[in-house]
Amino acid sequence: AxxxxxxxxxxxxSEGALVLLRCNYSSSVPPYLFWYVQYPNQGLQxxxxxxxxxxxxxxxxxxxxxxKKSETSFHLTKPSAHMSDAAEYFCAVSEGxxxxxxxxxxxxxxxxx
Amino acid sequence: xxGVTQTPKFQVxxxxxxxxxxxxxxxxxxxxxxxRQDPGMGLRLIHYSVGAGITDQGEVPNGYNVSRSTTEDFxxxxxxxxxxxxxxxxxxxxxxxxxxxxxxGPGTRLTVL
Numbered sequence: 595a596x597x598x599x600x601x602x603x604x605x606x607x608s609e610g611a612l613v614l615l616r617c618n619y620s621s622s623v624p625p626y627l628f629w630y631v632q633y634p635n636q637g638l639q640x641x642x643x644x645x646x647x648x649x650x651x652x653x654x655x656x657x658x659x660x661x662k663k664s665e666t667s668f669h670l671t672k673p674s675a676h677m678s679d680a681a682e683y684f685c686a687v688s689e690g691x692x693x694x695x696x697x698x699x700x701x702x703x704x705x706x707x
Numbered sequence: 708x709x710g711v712t713q714t715p716k717f718q719v720x721x722x723x724x725x726x727x728x729x730x731x732x733x734x735x736x737x738x739x740x741x742x743r744q745d746p747g748m749g750l751r752l753i754h755y756s757v758g759a760g761i762t763d764q765g766e767v768p769n770g771y772n773v774s775r776s777t778t779e780d781f782x783x784x785x786x787x788x789x790x791x792x793x794x795x796x797x798x799x800x801x802x803x804x805x806x807x808x809x810x811x812g813p814g815t816r817l818t819v820l
Contacts, residue, residue, distance in 0.1 A: 626806055637811035645806035693738050693803050699749040
Protein backbone atom coordinates (compact mmCIF):
# COMPACT_ATOMS: atom_id res chain seq x y z
CA ALA A 595 0.00 0.00 0.00
CA UNK A 596 1.14 3.52 -0.60
CA UNK A 597 0.21 6.84 0.89
CA UNK A 598 1.53 10.34 1.18
CA UNK A 599 1.13 12.55 4.23
CA UNK A 600 1.75 16.26 4.15
CA UNK A 601 1.94 17.73 7.63
CA UNK A 602 0.40 21.16 7.83
CA UNK A 603 -2.31 22.11 5.38
CA UNK A 604 -1.34 25.77 5.76
CA UNK A 605 2.14 27.20 6.28
CA UNK A 606 2.98 30.90 6.63
CA UNK A 607 6.48 32.33 6.40
CA SER A 608 7.90 35.81 6.22
CA GLU A 609 9.52 36.97 3.01
CA GLY A 610 13.19 35.97 3.15
CA ALA A 611 12.64 33.22 5.72
CA LEU A 612 13.25 29.51 5.28
CA VAL A 613 10.49 27.49 3.66
CA LEU A 614 10.01 23.92 4.94
CA LEU A 615 7.12 21.82 3.66
CA ARG A 616 6.90 18.29 5.04
CA CYS A 617 6.10 15.09 3.19
CA ASN A 618 6.17 11.54 4.50
CA TYR A 619 5.33 8.50 2.43
CA SER A 620 4.70 4.83 2.75
CA SER A 621 5.49 2.53 -0.12
CA SER A 622 5.86 -1.19 -0.61
CA VAL A 623 8.52 -0.66 -3.27
CA PRO A 624 11.42 1.80 -3.59
CA PRO A 625 9.58 5.06 -4.05
CA TYR A 626 9.81 7.59 -6.80
CA LEU A 627 8.87 10.95 -5.28
CA PHE A 628 7.74 14.23 -6.74
CA TRP A 629 6.85 17.75 -5.65
CA TYR A 630 4.40 19.82 -7.67
CA VAL A 631 3.33 23.46 -7.30
CA GLN A 632 -0.08 24.86 -8.17
CA TYR A 633 -0.60 28.58 -8.58
CA PRO A 634 -4.16 29.91 -8.25
CA ASN A 635 -6.50 28.75 -10.98
CA GLN A 636 -3.77 26.83 -12.77
CA GLY A 637 -2.72 23.23 -13.30
CA LEU A 638 0.10 21.49 -11.49
CA GLN A 639 3.72 22.14 -12.44
CA UNK A 640 6.63 19.88 -11.57
CA UNK A 641 9.08 21.36 -9.05
CA UNK A 642 11.46 18.42 -8.69
CA UNK A 643 11.65 14.66 -8.55
CA UNK A 644 13.64 11.89 -6.90
CA UNK A 645 14.05 8.60 -8.72
CA UNK A 646 17.49 7.13 -8.06
CA UNK A 647 20.95 8.42 -7.26
CA UNK A 648 21.68 11.55 -5.24
CA UNK A 649 19.24 11.94 -2.38
CA UNK A 650 19.35 15.75 -2.44
CA UNK A 651 17.57 16.96 -5.51
CA UNK A 652 17.33 20.50 -6.79
CA UNK A 653 14.35 21.88 -8.61
CA UNK A 654 13.10 25.04 -10.18
CA UNK A 655 12.77 28.41 -8.42
CA UNK A 656 15.44 27.59 -5.82
CA UNK A 657 13.59 24.68 -4.22
CA UNK A 658 15.25 21.46 -3.17
CA UNK A 659 14.23 18.28 -1.38
CA UNK A 660 16.06 15.49 0.37
CA UNK A 661 15.04 11.86 0.25
CA LYS A 662 15.59 10.19 3.63
CA LYS A 663 14.81 6.51 3.45
CA SER A 664 15.21 5.91 7.19
CA GLU A 665 12.65 8.61 7.95
CA THR A 666 10.44 7.86 4.89
CA SER A 667 10.48 11.59 4.21
CA PHE A 668 10.90 13.91 1.25
CA HIS A 669 10.66 17.41 2.70
CA LEU A 670 10.76 20.46 0.44
CA THR A 671 12.89 23.46 1.35
CA LYS A 672 13.88 26.86 0.05
CA PRO A 673 16.41 29.03 1.92
CA SER A 674 14.65 32.35 1.33
CA ALA A 675 10.96 32.74 0.58
CA HIS A 676 9.78 35.10 -2.11
CA MET A 677 6.31 36.55 -2.51
CA SER A 678 5.94 34.64 -5.78
CA ASP A 679 6.30 31.34 -3.88
CA ALA A 680 2.77 31.68 -2.50
CA ALA A 681 0.94 28.67 -3.91
CA GLU A 682 -0.29 25.17 -3.10
CA TYR A 683 2.32 22.44 -2.99
CA PHE A 684 1.69 18.75 -3.50
CA CYS A 685 3.90 15.78 -2.76
CA ALA A 686 3.34 12.61 -4.81
CA VAL A 687 4.65 9.04 -4.95
CA SER A 688 4.75 6.88 -8.04
CA GLU A 689 4.05 3.21 -7.64
CA GLY A 690 2.64 0.28 -9.45
CA UNK A 691 2.47 -0.64 -13.07
CA UNK A 692 1.65 2.13 -15.42
CA UNK A 693 3.18 4.89 -13.33
CA UNK A 694 0.29 5.62 -10.98
CA UNK A 695 0.70 8.73 -8.87
CA UNK A 696 -0.69 9.13 -5.37
CA UNK A 697 -0.88 12.66 -4.01
CA UNK A 698 -0.83 14.17 -0.57
CA UNK A 699 -3.59 16.55 0.45
CA UNK A 700 -1.45 19.60 -0.26
CA UNK A 701 0.08 22.46 1.71
CA UNK A 702 -0.92 26.03 1.07
CA UNK A 703 2.06 28.38 1.46
CA UNK A 704 1.49 32.01 2.38
CA UNK A 705 4.40 34.47 2.23
CA UNK A 706 4.06 37.50 4.49
CA UNK A 707 5.75 40.71 3.34
CA UNK B 708 3.85 21.32 -28.47
CA UNK B 709 0.54 22.33 -26.94
CA GLY B 710 1.11 19.86 -24.08
CA VAL B 711 -2.08 18.73 -22.33
CA THR B 712 -5.23 20.61 -23.28
CA GLN B 713 -8.63 20.44 -21.61
CA THR B 714 -12.02 21.77 -22.64
CA PRO B 715 -14.13 23.39 -21.39
CA LYS B 716 -12.48 25.53 -18.70
CA PHE B 717 -15.76 26.06 -16.86
CA GLN B 718 -19.06 24.21 -16.92
CA VAL B 719 -22.31 24.39 -14.99
CA UNK B 720 -24.69 21.44 -15.11
CA UNK B 721 -28.01 20.60 -13.58
CA UNK B 722 -28.41 17.39 -11.63
CA UNK B 723 -29.03 14.50 -13.99
CA UNK B 724 -27.46 16.08 -17.05
CA UNK B 725 -24.65 14.37 -18.91
CA UNK B 726 -21.51 15.81 -20.41
CA UNK B 727 -18.02 14.95 -21.61
CA UNK B 728 -14.84 16.63 -20.47
CA UNK B 729 -12.24 16.60 -23.22
CA UNK B 730 -8.53 15.96 -22.79
CA UNK B 731 -5.87 15.77 -25.48
CA UNK B 732 -2.07 15.56 -25.49
CA UNK B 733 0.44 15.85 -28.31
CA UNK B 734 3.49 14.31 -26.63
CA UNK B 735 2.78 10.70 -27.64
CA UNK B 736 2.40 9.69 -24.00
CA UNK B 737 1.09 6.21 -23.33
CA UNK B 738 -0.32 7.03 -19.90
CA UNK B 739 -3.27 9.36 -19.44
CA UNK B 740 -5.35 9.92 -16.34
CA UNK B 741 -8.12 11.99 -14.79
CA UNK B 742 -8.01 13.45 -11.30
CA ARG B 743 -10.49 15.45 -9.31
CA GLN B 744 -9.36 18.07 -6.83
CA ASP B 745 -11.46 18.93 -3.81
CA PRO B 746 -10.53 21.20 -0.89
CA GLY B 747 -8.54 19.36 1.78
CA MET B 748 -8.47 16.13 -0.20
CA GLY B 749 -5.68 16.69 -2.68
CA LEU B 750 -5.96 15.03 -6.06
CA ARG B 751 -7.77 11.73 -6.36
CA LEU B 752 -7.42 9.44 -9.33
CA ILE B 753 -10.67 8.74 -11.19
CA HIS B 754 -9.63 6.65 -14.20
CA TYR B 755 -6.45 6.03 -16.10
CA SER B 756 -5.20 4.46 -19.31
CA VAL B 757 -1.84 2.96 -20.23
CA GLY B 758 -2.54 2.94 -23.95
CA ALA B 759 -5.18 3.04 -26.64
CA GLY B 760 -7.96 0.58 -25.91
CA ILE B 761 -6.89 0.08 -22.27
CA THR B 762 -8.55 1.79 -19.32
CA ASP B 763 -8.81 1.08 -15.62
CA GLN B 764 -10.38 2.50 -12.49
CA GLY B 765 -8.66 4.67 -9.94
CA GLU B 766 -9.68 5.57 -6.39
CA VAL B 767 -13.00 7.30 -7.15
CA PRO B 768 -14.44 5.93 -10.42
CA ASN B 769 -18.15 5.85 -9.58
CA GLY B 770 -20.26 8.09 -11.80
CA TYR B 771 -17.60 8.45 -14.48
CA ASN B 772 -16.80 6.62 -17.71
CA VAL B 773 -13.75 6.83 -19.94
CA SER B 774 -12.54 5.43 -23.23
CA ARG B 775 -9.25 5.63 -25.10
CA SER B 776 -9.64 5.16 -28.82
CA THR B 777 -6.48 7.07 -29.75
CA THR B 778 -3.17 7.80 -28.06
CA GLU B 779 -3.94 11.53 -28.05
CA ASP B 780 -7.43 11.71 -26.53
CA PHE B 781 -8.90 10.61 -23.21
CA UNK B 782 -12.43 11.98 -22.63
CA UNK B 783 -14.19 11.73 -19.27
CA UNK B 784 -17.96 11.23 -19.31
CA UNK B 785 -20.42 12.07 -16.59
CA UNK B 786 -23.53 10.08 -17.37
CA UNK B 787 -25.89 11.64 -14.80
CA UNK B 788 -24.30 14.53 -12.96
CA UNK B 789 -24.71 14.85 -9.19
CA UNK B 790 -23.84 17.76 -6.86
CA UNK B 791 -21.11 15.56 -5.32
CA UNK B 792 -19.31 15.77 -8.66
CA UNK B 793 -18.79 19.51 -8.27
CA UNK B 794 -15.01 19.75 -8.41
CA UNK B 795 -12.01 20.78 -10.46
CA UNK B 796 -10.95 18.09 -12.90
CA UNK B 797 -7.41 17.66 -14.15
CA UNK B 798 -6.15 15.51 -16.96
CA UNK B 799 -2.53 14.35 -16.83
CA UNK B 800 -0.28 12.39 -19.16
CA UNK B 801 3.16 10.79 -19.06
CA UNK B 802 5.24 7.92 -20.31
CA UNK B 803 4.54 4.71 -18.40
CA UNK B 804 7.94 4.39 -16.77
CA UNK B 805 7.83 5.06 -13.03
CA UNK B 806 10.45 7.79 -13.15
CA UNK B 807 8.46 9.85 -15.62
CA UNK B 808 6.59 12.79 -14.18
CA UNK B 809 3.08 13.79 -15.13
CA UNK B 810 2.19 16.73 -17.32
CA UNK B 811 -1.05 18.36 -16.21
CA GLY B 812 -3.69 20.22 -18.14
CA PRO B 813 -5.09 23.57 -16.93
CA GLY B 814 -8.21 21.99 -15.40
CA THR B 815 -11.99 22.13 -15.83
CA ARG B 816 -14.06 23.69 -13.07
CA LEU B 817 -17.40 21.88 -12.91
CA THR B 818 -20.41 22.95 -10.87
CA VAL B 819 -23.44 20.70 -10.58
CA LEU B 820 -26.57 22.42 -9.29
